[in-house]
Amino acid sequence: MSSNKKVPASESGLQNKFRNITDTNLLLLITIVVFFVMYIGAIIFQGKGFLKPQTFFNILNSNAALIIAACGMSIVMITGGIDISVGGVAALVSMCCAVYLDFHDGNVFVSILIALAIGLGYGIVQGFLVAYLDIQPFIVSLAGMFFARGMTTIVNTNPFNVQNESFVSLKETRITVPGLGSVNKLGKYVPAYIEIGVVVALLTVIILFCVLRWTKLGRGFYAVGGNSQSALMLGINVKRTKFISHLLCGLLAGIGGFVYFMHVGSGSASHASGMEMNAIASSIIGGTMLTGGVGNIIGTLFGVLSLNTIQNIVSSAGYDDAWWTGITIAAMLCLFLIVQSIVMARKKK
């Protein structure tokens, strides 16, 4: 055997630690570091705006839906699949709920049920096609995306704002964050606030984190994504696990859609456009591997935050046009894909 293959016992401690850390934690660490470096950089170079707690909370407020959808995406990606229909589902959900609330004078509670039903339905169909009929997840969810977008137009063509009173009051509900706030231009103290969606998003993150970490099902996701053949031999029901991952992703897309709806308060076919991409990018930046088996929900949260921090930096640097967003996200995605492959390749050595 080649002599250099042996790992010398007297390796430096740091290198040993690098080798022993799990892939998931390593990528998570990178993400968190990147986020803080970026945020501190933003504070230094872009001025005081980023120092206000509300700036941070605004990132949360406007991205609660993305966080939820990205969590679902992470689960599917950890299991080794992908789902690009989440944006379409979110648009479909907001349009359906908007139409129901305004044209049929509906109940907010029922509209939530509608959102859940749409998400669940999507999850079941896509999950069945992917897991039990063994069709490529990408093709399935691509068709799913187009179907959702088309259906949104069929449900109602023109965008409109929802006037339903109980919904508007729900949408306007703001939860103040105790102890944090800033003094505005008039010298008045304004407490920082978050929307209900953020609470839902954070709850989702916490619950899913627990599911992935402390349940058999969660570990099953990792096992299937790591090596589905082995997972089968180890006694895991691979098909069912895949099915559940898509089901969860669909359901979360539905919830995310409703949270998005609560944030914007209107229905439109062009809502949540590019959300699937943002969700995928957030997951990848958050340390989820496209090849499956590696990833972390906390990382995904930081992925979303990083993505939006950089967008804020770009826009506050004067590149305010909407089209910069697409380029920024794609560039970040490309960068992290390459970083991932380099880190992994180095670790394998």
Add this chain to the structure above:
Amino acid sequence: MKNIHKNFPGVRALQGVNFTLCEGEIHALMGENGAGKSTLIKVLTGVYGKDEGQIFIKGNDKAAVIHSPQDAQRYGISTVYQEITLCPNLSVAENMYIGRTAGIYQNWKKMNEDADKILQSLDIPAKATQQLASCSIAVQQMVAIARAVDMECKVLILDEPTSSLDEQEVEKLFGLMRDLKARGVGIIFVTHFLDQVYEVCDRITVLRDGKLVGSYDIKDLPRVQLVSKMLGKDLDDMSDIKGEHSAYNKKDASEHVFEAEQLVSDAGIKPFDFYINKGEVNGFTGLLGSGRSECVRAIFGADRVLGGTVKKNGKAVKISKPIDAMRNGIAYLPEDRKVDGIVGELSVRENIILALQVLKGFFKPFSKAEANKFADEYIKLLGIKTASADTPIKSLSGGNQQKAILARWLITNPEYLILDEPTRGIDVGTKIDIQKLVLKLASEGMSVTFISSETDEMLRTCSRLVVMRDRKVVGELSGKELTQSMIMSTIAGGERKE
């Protein structure tokens, strides 16, 4: 002593094989490819159903019912395969426990403690919290064993666990095996490495062509006899078999057409030297996994070459990819026809012209007429049975697929033809056709390397044999030395029978 009996008379791939494993013994299951080892194991573990026969466990009068791997596990039969069937992205402890316990909640603390206990008791150098991918292959293999042990297995099947390990790692594994043996676990050990069998095993069962040759105590069966039993030749009648192969007269004076010096590839073979003369037929022999395929793959540039040189007519040529080798007049018929040979959905014609087409170049496609001419000529010449040249090659029988691949290389008119197991899995008639063809080609001046698991064939066709064992060249036989017994004793190594 409670014995475990498994009887399978009448299974097609296995004809009336009886196999007995005792508690606390390491039992080697030996046989060449296709002898039925893996079938036997798969029946035992419930992957295949059995047609007839019964399996008895622990002296129970009632036969055990095993329909699936899960059933087998319930009876305490665990298997560790050659390829690691664990999840590299999970921790060691998880790999040991996942998919085994009921309930929803994953108790990490308890799991890690339990896992550490087992790892310690088995003396496996891994931590429970470590990610599996960060362990060496040997340790991963041991973790798989630890999983099996913790499932309180009474029978542990190790299917070629050592083929990707180096010597030290194998040593560690053997330590573990002996330890388990002392605990009363019965181990079935499948391997191609003879040294290893003699190092750890208590008894040997030899299978050949789906039939039981016999079970022997290790001390009653010297190596040479083991090899002869595996290959199916009795030592006594072997001395005068030689007459058959004198069809070819060695041309002594001819120069080396191709030479390899200290060639080594990333497929794990040790550096080797090799040469072949014009019009010579030689062969690499050795048991499966001895590295014979890897050698020729290195010459052809199919694996990544790490060092050494290849010389053509004395001049060094650079071969780093298959196309380099092809341009230098080397052709290679790969060992695994399905994976490396045929292009399934393409027609027989396209499969036949593929290599020549690649050599000819991107902008010079053959016209349909030319392609048909080639295809028809070789279909006739080699007697390929196909409905037409347009039939997808995957619908042909194995032998005819092989002939088509052979045709693919023959039309490139190579100076040096490498045939890796050209006769595996094909009928006797075709086998003889191919052997005749090889001798004919050689007499026309082509150099041929012929690799086969069947020593008979090698003796009939080759004038010189390179013998390999455990991934290195251990000898070279030619002329009078070319006898079954010499080959066997060289393969076996150590004790050489005069």
Add this chain to the structure above:
Amino acid sequence: MKSENMKKSGVMVFLKKLVRQQIFIPIAALLLLAVFNLINDPSFYKITYGYNSAGDPVLSGYLMTILDYGSELAILAIGMTLVTAATGGQDISVGATIAISGSVILRILCGTNSRPETLQAPILVAFLVSCVVAMIFGAFNGALVAYFKIQPMVATLILFTAGRSIAAWINNNELPIISDPVFSYFGGFIPGIPIPTPFFIAAACMIVTGLVLKFTTLGLYTQSVGINESSSRLNGLNPAFIKFLTFVILGLCVAVAGLIKVSRLSSINYSVIAKDIEMDAILAVALGGNALSGGKFNMTASILGAYVIQFLTTTLYKLNVQSDALPAYKAVVVIVLVVLSAPIVREKLSAFFKKINSKQRFKEVG
């Protein structure tokens, strides 16, 4: 009993042979649509000869619309078929890359002024530059797929997102308008010729493709790589390069389609141009009976598939379906196609048919 069946099966064998032909799938779909339209409204097939606003003679009617607007799709289907065959995946960034190459053409024709009186460069130059740019973007996708081994759809997702933004950036987010009538010939009519120009461009592309497939070994190589990569390597091919090459070829197809697209409007709308065309192109390949998992392909069937998709689109338009709602219908078609072609479903179906067959035989005997 067997001989009886044999006599009967003469016609059946012929039918079966016909059904097995790959091109049967798009033809059947075409017939289905044609008959549907015939029943629904025979005036669908009316072609009128008239004069357009510029006073040039033109043929118009739904069939002409199909021939006209199916052109870009047919051109894309050529490249998409090759990519699918070699990589077993699809490029979903074609719409975005069309936006980029169209934007490049306009940028070069307009120079710095977004509404020039005269063209700032010959159209040919602009087109050639856009070809190069599109091929570079194709090469980017190809490199990610072939050398970095990222799944084709995920790799092309990057450009799918960023492409339209890049297109807008090329023209500083302005909307240039070309007033020179010559430029509009490519997407409209050449004076005196009543047949839409895109059809000729598509025909030219098909001829070139036919010649390339005849006079190079591209077809054999891509199929070989798509079917068995390992075996292809041992036969001296370079699978990574061939995958890369197919993406570059697709880039070229995209540039041609981009020229037609911007010529139609003499302008560009970054977020709308060639919207959802990736879906149609993939659908064309699938409808052509080509496996989306790669391997053997039939170029004629793919091109025919593209026109069938356009036929479907036009039919839906005629039924007053909104353009934004179209994807929903097409998505259903895609799902039906992939479900029917999934190996598991196929096995079940063939088992089911065998059962029915044997039952029938049983009845005959009884």
